[in-house]
Amino acid sequence: MACGLVWAQAGDDSKAATSNVPGAQYPRIQPDLRITFRVNAPAAQKVQVKPGGDGLGKGPYDMVRDDKGVWTVTTPPAAPGFHYYFLLVDGFQCNDPGSQTYFGWNTETSGVEVPDRVDFYGAKEVPHGEVRARWYWSKTTGQWRPAYVYTPPDYDQSGSKRYPVLYLQHGSGENETSWVKQGRVSFILDNLIAAKRAAPMIVVMENGMVATKAGEGGRGNGAFEEVVISDLIPMIDATYRTVADREQRAIAGLSMGAGQAMQIGLGHLDKFAYIGSFSGGVRASDPKTAYNGVLADAAAFRKKVKLLWMGAGIAEAASHQATQAWHEALEKAGIPNVFFECPFAHEWQTWRYDLQDFAPRLFR
């Protein structure tokens, strides 16, 4: 048993976060969404909680030591949704052993799930799809790489039926697991499909942080575009029962992944008819010249693109403003597009809401 972990329960109405490791009683969510963090660190001089996202407030929050060396702090009320966080133990940034880890900030990071008033992303009594780890060879990177593939609930039972595909990307410092763990993509799709609000579809998630040299991390958007176009799409169409047609293929992503979705989607309209940008990836420049001029002829664009969708959280002011300006410039230029707002910050709750609005508009 890890020594920093606290297993004893609090005597109040708080509840252990669902993002904790099994049995860990801290962090705990208070009824008013304050969060109580607690760790056991008798020999440390200073212990703090450092938020890794806006919804937890600014921090860092200094924890207070009791006479046994157990450190506690209760934060102000947090925003609903998933928030990354770290501990600072005598200044060293590390995980809370009470939390599961989530890949973010380029490493394995603690996270805390704060309940919302709605729960469209929980495991419900509906048919469930699967998330499959599919290893494949990428010629572009010279690596075996894992793609994560959501297949809808009826996939194994539907004989020769073929499905449309959404390529869905994470943000900077995250990876192919992030939409599954932080984003709850499978539960969002399961619930939408069960309610007949979205078409049964395959969702493909890959790692957009493509190394530019072997052994290096890095952004490498050009390399990622080549992975998607030359390696990933052909593998997916050869491996799964897809409809290998632009009108049955969508691409979307969040933050850095929004930029990739716009770049890859608008750069390959022979491959994609639906494009989604969640919190970023907009260039508020002239629609006539942006993206190599693909938007210049509005009539031609309208014929080709079935959906151009952009979302932003109201609490991420800069991204929201830029997206709204781009939305208006596009409208003015005769390019139809959806601008979706939700109340949250540059965090996963925004992107869950985005997906819930975006997915029902696909493949109709």
Place this chain on the structure above:
Amino acid sequence: MACGLVWAQAGDDSKAATSNVPGAQYPRIQPDLRITFRVNAPAAQKVQVKPGGDGLGKGPYDMVRDDKGVWTVTTPPAAPGFHYYFLLVDGFQCNDPGSQTYFGWNTETSGVEVPDRVDFYGAKEVPHGEVRARWYWSKTTGQWRPAYVYTPPDYDQSGSKRYPVLYLQHGSGENETSWVKQGRVSFILDNLIAAKRAAPMIVVMENGMVATKAGEGGRGNGAFEEVVISDLIPMIDATYRTVADREQRAIAGLSMGAGQAMQIGLGHLDKFAYIGSFSGGVRASDPKTAYNGVLADAAAFRKKVKLLWMGAGIAEAASHQATQAWHEALEKAGIPNVFFECPFAHEWQTWRYDLQDFAPRLFR
């Protein structure tokens, strides 16, 4: 970028461990299998590396601070294979931000992969199966639970072909992800199947740490037995193209999971014909009375059970001795069984070797 992480490379023949997060240069494996750990913790008073398994030596290893606050230590040569470890930062047990996390010791734990002379568990140029996260409702626990299901490479292309199933369990403090991440089950099976050394099979992994009360962790072997028999097997047989027959069903596990495999397998010979115990789960008592007397009638047992397989590492002396004694007692009692030895400790390298010997003996 997490502040504790070290990205700069060493100027020697060492290599960043494959278990690191992308881009992290430490821990590094030296050619003689010494391991160099390095973290950036300027404000800490003391930083140590604490092994979480025997193959890294006893430790903890005190790291040495340079004038910039970067701490380094090089261990003695490590055993090949996967080893859990922790950092102790001023006594606080936490993860190394340079390492991926692996569920062990009841929490998310750092790990370091040390190369062996053989690599039967690597991703090779062979057809790859999938590992699928399958959420299902357990009446026993009143939870949606994820089972991890390996399907062999040809599963989606083989029409109505049906497959045998191996139920494969992790050890204490681990979970359904452990055989995938630490154990490399999918690559071991992919490689064995490609070499025609093992029959294509489905492998099912669930979480054997079944809570006895809602919200609690714990062992709950009785509860887990009920999950397997009443919930998991019926779900798997209804969801996948299995042969729902005892002669096409195996159960195995490691350490705590070995005990569960023996208890569940020997307790339900109507359901299992192949049983494997990896590093544990043996009761060196009288074969006449052990396991409710199911071994008492050797002739009847021989007719029913196609394989009773027990493995132990030579470097886990107590387990090895107990397993060998039980093996000999069973032989003497006329119960055929396989006793498999490999040179390693109570760690994942032993269990990878175990699986590589065990899987080819199934479903023949």
